[in-house]
Amino acid sequence: xxxxxxxxxxxQEFPTDDACLEWLKDFLYPAGIECPKCEKVxxxxxxxxxRSYSCDRCGHHVHxxxxxxxxxxxxPLRLWFKAIFLMSATRCGISAKQIExxxxxxxxxxxxxxxxxxxxxxxxxxxxxxxxxxDETFIGGKPRGKDETRRYSKKQIVVGAVQxxxxxxxxxxxxxDRSDLEPFVISTISPGSTVHTDxxxxxxxxxxxxxxxxxxxxxxxxxxQGNVHTNSIEGFWGNFKTGMRGVYKHCGEDYLQxxxxxxxxxxxxxxSEVPMFQHFLAQHAHLGWWIPYNKRDH
Numbered sequence: 001x002x003x004x005x006x007x008x009x010x011x012q013e014f015p016t017d018d019a020c021l022e023w024l025k026d027f028l029y030p031a032g033i034e035c036p037k038c039e040k041v042x043x044x045x046x047x048x049x050x051r052s053y054s055c056d057r058c059g060h061h062v063h064x065x066x067x068x069x070x071x072x073x074x075x076p077l078r079l080w081f082k083a084i085f086l087m088s089a090t091r092c093g094i095s096a097k098q099i100e101x102x103x104x105x106x107x108x109x110x111x112x113x114x115x116x117x118x119x120x121x122x123x124x125x126x127x128x129x130x131x132x133x134x135d136e137t138f139i140g141g142k143p144r145g146k147d148e149t150r151r152y153s154k155k156q157i158v159v160g161a162v163q164x165x166x167x168x169x170x171x172x173x174x175x176x177d178r179s180d181l182e183p184f185v186i187s188t189i190s191p192g193s194t195v196h197t198d199x200x201x202x203x204x205x206x207x208x209x210x211x212x213x214x215x216x217x218x219x220x221x222x223x224x225q226g227n228v229h230t231n232s233i234e235g236f237w238g239n240f241k242t243g244m245r246g247v248y249k250h251c252g253e254d255y256l257q258x259x260x261x262x263x264x265x266x267x268x269x270x271x272s273e274v275p276m277f278q279h280f281l282a283q284h285a286h287l288g289w290w291i292p293y294n295k296r297d298h
Contacts, residue, residue: 004275005085005089005275005276005277005278007085007089010081010082010085010277014078014081014082015078016078017076017077017078018046019078020077020078020080020081021046021051021064021065021077022046024064024065024068024070024077025053025064027282028064029064033053033055033062035055035057035058035060035062036060037055037058037060038055038057038058038060042055042056042057042058043055043056043057044056044062047061050063051063051064051065051070051077052064065077068284069116069117069119069120069284075105075109075113079103079105079113080113081281082102082103083099083103083110083113083114083117084117084277084280084281084284085277085280086098086099086102087099087114087117087118087262087280088266088275088276088277088279088280088281089276089277091239091243091266092239092242092243092246092247093243093247093248093259093262093263094247095247095248096110096111096113096114097110099113099114115255115258117280117284118258118259118261118262119258120283120284121258121261121262121264121265121280121283122258122261123261123264123265123268125167125169125188127188127189127190128161128162128163128166128167128169128188128189128190128193129163129189129190129192129193130163130164130166130193130194131163131164131193131194131196131227132161132162132163132164132189132193132194132195132196133161133162133164133195133196133197133229133230133231133232133233134159134160134161134181134184134185134189134195134196134197134203134230134233135159135160135197135198135230135233135234135237136157136158136159136160136173136176136181136200137157137158137159137160137237137241138155138156138157138158139155139156139157139158139240139241139244139251139256140155140156140244140250140251140256156172156253156256157172157173157174157175157176157180158170158171158172158173158256158260159171159173159176159180159181159184160233160236160237161184161185161188161189161233162232162233162236162267164232167264167267167268168233168236168264168267168268169188169264170257170260170261170263170264171184171188171257172256172257172260176202177202178201178202178205180202181200181202181203182202182205182206182209185203185206185209185211186209189211191209191210191211192210192211192212193211193212194211194212194213194214195211195212195213195214196214196215196216196228196229196230197213197214197215197216197230198215198216198217198218198230199215199216199217199218199219203215214228215228216228216229216230236263236267239263239267240259240260240263243263244259265279265280265283
């Protein structure tokens with residue numbers, strides 16, 4: 001399968017709502033639909049007036065959209081698929097206003113679709129291991145003078161850990177001190193791993209918890225020393241902040257984690273041979289299903 005998936009490809013594969021529903025049915029039931037009444041795989045035919053398939057033997061209806069974000073939605077299924085395509089086709093995301101313009105729906109509908117799609121991008125990860133970089137940063141708000149306490153009073157603090165050549169994990173924290181950062185490292189990274197951080201004092205005790213700790217001193221304008229650096233996680237933060245400033249402009253505290261999840265989802269599939277749209281689509285086809293982030297797993 002080619003990595004690029006264009007709008008022409010989308011239009012050819014999903015020209016109608018029926019084509020979208022057929023894809024969803026085939027994805028969820030690759031071996032055929034097992035009728036719960038007949039207790040075996042039976043032939044099913046499409047019910048024209050509903051988003052369902054009926055068993056040819058007993059007439060029992062199966063709804064492929066049940067348990068998905070499309071369940072009970074009056075929005076055409078093809079518009080849902082097109083919104084997913086638009087969100088997956090950009091590196092820095094797409095705004096709800098842009099979805100409104102391109103799909104021809106109301107802003108309320110676009111915003112709801114936007115939130116629903118992003119809500120499914122949460123992932124469960126195995127603990128990171130090997131060479132792992134950790135760094136925290138500030139998101140949002142406006143600087144309030146030169147005093148450090150006032151300057152960051154309106155910003156939210158987030159921390160991220162990235163396994164080199166592997167996935168990234170992000171989390172919103174409250175204070176950015178030892179009480180936040182140590183639990184994050186312990187819950188996210190396997191003991192025995194090498195943790196790369198900057199000179200922040202909150203990381204000083206990591207060796208007590210079984211980690212190898214390497215520090216880079218940014219205050220001295222040193223950013224790489226051999227293989228010691230935090231460039232990977234800082235690159236992720238740079239991409240995230242660029243997208244937030246250029247695309248979304250503003251993000252409320254209640255929604256920040258979902259935006260972080262969206263960017264992490266893309267980052268974790270950056271080397272996959274599967275088109276990003278297919279990753280997004282499979283993630284939303286059924287609750288709990290996802291394509292592994294490992295770029296070697298196709």
